[in-house]
Amino acid sequence: MGKSLLKVVLLFLTLLLSHSFYAQSKKVEKAKSQYDRYEYIDAQKTYLKIIEKGYKDADILKKLANSYYFNSQFEDANKWYKEVLDTYPNDIEPEYYFRYAQTLKAMKQYKEADVFMDKFTQLVENDQRVKLYNDQPDYLERIDFQSGRFKVENASINSPFADFGTAFYGDFVVFASSRDTLIMRKNVHQWNDESFLDLFQANYNPENGELGEVEKLSRVINSDFHESTPVFTKDGKTMYFTRNNYNKRKVGKDNQGTIKLKIYRAQKNDKGKWTTPESLSFNNDEYSTAHPALSPDEKTLYFSSDMPGGQGLSDLYEVAINGDGSFGEPKNLGEKINTEGKETFPFVSQNNDLYFASDGHTGLGGLDVYVTRLDPQTEEEALIVNIGKPVNGPKDDFAFIVDDTSKRGYFSSNREEGAGSDDIYSFLEEEELRRPCEISIEGLITDKDTNELLPGTKVSFFDSSNTLIQSVVVGEDGTYTYPKVACTAQYFVRAEKEGYITEEKLVNTPPNGVQTIDTPVALEKQVKPATFGDDLAEVLSLKTIYFDFDQSYIRSDAAIELAKVIEIMNEHPQMKIEVGSHTDSHGDANYNLMLSEKRAQATVAYMIEKGIAEDRLTAKGYGESKPINDCVDGTRCKKEDYQLNRRSEFIIVK
Incomplete structure (x- = not known):
């Protein structure tokens, strides 16, 4: 092949690759958009x-x-x-x-x-989902405990399309559906490739929960975009509902060109017809407000929103409905309910129970339905409880409503056995929410220094008034169990064994639950061997001796721990020690070395003042030169790992 031909081929390949790369870059840009x-x-x-x-x-x-x-x-x-x-x-x-x-x-x-x-x-750190997960390691057991209280059936009104978000409305149940909008308008929503939602009503039989003939709600309410999740006042004259940002034939968009959701209000006129819906005052083009719910006295509106200042992807809010129909300032329901995930689809029953869907609280997967009392009179009522199977499952379960009198209601789900993407399910609540108290206390008894099991240890249980309830002797497996303790109670667990210091632990039981409270006890020997090179801080299990930031004087909490070292040195007058001070890797290494030297010297000076001879003590500052883990310059560690390197040592040198 000639050089000219080779150059042409290479140029062609270069252009081909450049074109391919450019084409893919354009596709990536398009996908991101x-x-x-x-x-x-x-x-x-x-x-x-x-x-x-x-x-x-x-x-x-x-x-x-x-x-x-x-x-x-x-x-x-x-x-x-x-x-x-x-x-x-x-x-x-x-x-x-x-x-x-x-x-x-x-x-x-x-x-x-x-x-x-x-x-x-x-x-x-500081994530509500983490706290909830850590607080409920037995979440599956808790959910199982609540399960089986509902008899659930697939509602007869479901279509092959999306059907969800029910509301009681006199002799009707109103719901959202995309069942005929695709046929009528030939357009789909690009979020999920489904046609837009309208509101429909079905005849409702409160005796058995059956739904009858379905017809579309007023044309004044339904638009060319989404309508869903309505709620009605008891007199049926006012409705709140969710709609895309579409008003007076105009579409509103945020700065990114996205159509958000808003809550609208419509009222019936003297002729029994719905008036043109009005957008509520706290709506905004830049964020969504959706899924309204009313308090039993109809003076408060609850809703979901991703407005700025919330906890997560969407939070629950409340807003006062004033006597003249205006609204107060929306208030976030707080971290008890809201997480960094999604909280949505609120519903408030006549008993003032708030039901909502969440994927941030610990559940079975997707959105689960939870309940809590809005005006709790006890700690039990204040708990947020997963209502269990079969309402909840591994997919999205949401939009729960219930009539507290008949115990009948509906929820929505995208579970696999449905007729469409989302379906409506009817239920009968056959049993009230369970308030369990099946708690036991158990633990392992070990040697604090060797972690060896300590069979033969006597474990005693005392109530809050220090009255002995029961004593057991630990067997070869080193474990003890105290079953069926009371809820919302206080107990003391005391472990005693010859040759060891008696240890006592306080246990507070929760208001309810099905769980075991793990309470291990590590006993410390009354007499411990110590020899050349040992660190008295470890031998005596001293608490960390802290200094205030950038300071070297002895704090009162440090003085308590130093008193233990001084007592040992008084008991053993021939003992000599080196007081070593260490810092973590934050800051300048030379400065850390100087600061640790000052702290070691301050510790020695304090012990001399308390009667220890000067020739028995040596001060040495090591700065950050001797870490006990990998938290050194150039690495990122947790706060508690850095803290392990900020320590004082009392090394026996004679």
Whole structure:
């Protein structure tokens, strides 16, 4: 091949590769634009085409997985989350461990889901979901305890399309459906590739919960966009409902060009017709407000929103309805209810029970339905409780409503046995919410220094007035159990064994629950061997001796621990020790060395003042030079790991 021909071929290949790279870059840009506009179905198609061409990175995989996750397509989301976790483990934000765990729950893989929730909790601090997960390691047992209280049936009005979000309305139940809008308007919503929702009503029989003939609600209410999740006043003259940002034939969009959701109000005129809906005053083009619910006295409106200042993806809010029909300022319901996940679809029963759907509280997967009392009179009523199976399952379960008198109601779900993407399910609540108290206290008795089991230890249980209830002797397995203790009570567990210091622990039991409170007890020997090179801080199990920031004087809490060292040295007048002070790796190394030297000298000076001879003490500052873990310059560690390196040592040198 001649040189000229070779140059032409190379130039052709270069142009071909450049064109291919440019084409893929344009597709990635297009997919991102679709994703940012919540056009998840289109974004999925574009991302899949890019990946089929062999182009992928962490960002592409994460957005593809998210487009399935936010559309409740959990099995598809699981596939792509797994690939990004396996392929790009260093490019993963902690939130992806949470989402992957949720998709595993949706596939009933709860043990595997807990593995990734454990990873999530290790990486994230000050997250309500972490606290809830850590507080309820037995969440599956708790859910099982509440399960079986409802008799559930698939409602007869379901269609092959989306049907969800019911509301009681006199002799009717009103719900949202996309059953005929595709035929009539030939358009679909790009979020989930389904036609837009309208409101329909079905005849309602309160005796058996059966739903009859279905007809579309007023044309004044239904528009060319979404309408859903209504709520009606008891007199049937006022309704609040969710609609896309569409008013007076005009569409409102946020700064990104996205049509958000708003809550609208309509009222019946003298002729019994619905008036033109009005947008509520706290709506905003830049965020969504949706899924209204009314308090029993109809003076408070509850709703879901992603407005700024919330906890997570969507929070629950309340707003006062003034006597003139105006509204107060929306108030967030707080971290007791809201998490960094989604809280949505509120409903308030006549008993003032707040039901809502959440994927942030610990559940079975997707959205689960929870309940709490809005005006709790006891700690039990204040608890947030997963209402259990069969209402809740591994997929999305939401939009729960109930008539407290008949105990009949409805909820919505995208579970697999349904007729469409979302379906309405009727239920009869056959049993009240269970307030359990099945709690036991158990634990392992070990040697504090060796971790060896201590059979033969006497364990005694005392009530809050220090009255002995029961004593047991620990067997060869080193464990004790005290079953069926009272809820909302206080107990003392005392462990005694010859040659060991008696130890006592306080146990506070919760208001209810089905759980075991693990209360291990580690006993310390009364006499401990110590020799050359041992650290008295370890031998005596001293608490960490702290200094105030950038200071070297002895604090009162440090003086208590130093008194133990001084007592040992008084008992052994030939003992000599080196007082060593260590810092963590934060700050300048030379400064840390100087600061640790000053702290060691201050400790020695304090002990001399308390009567220890000067020639028995040596001060040595080590700064950050001798860490006991890998938390050194250039690494990132947890706060508590850095703290382990900030220590004082009392090394026996004679």
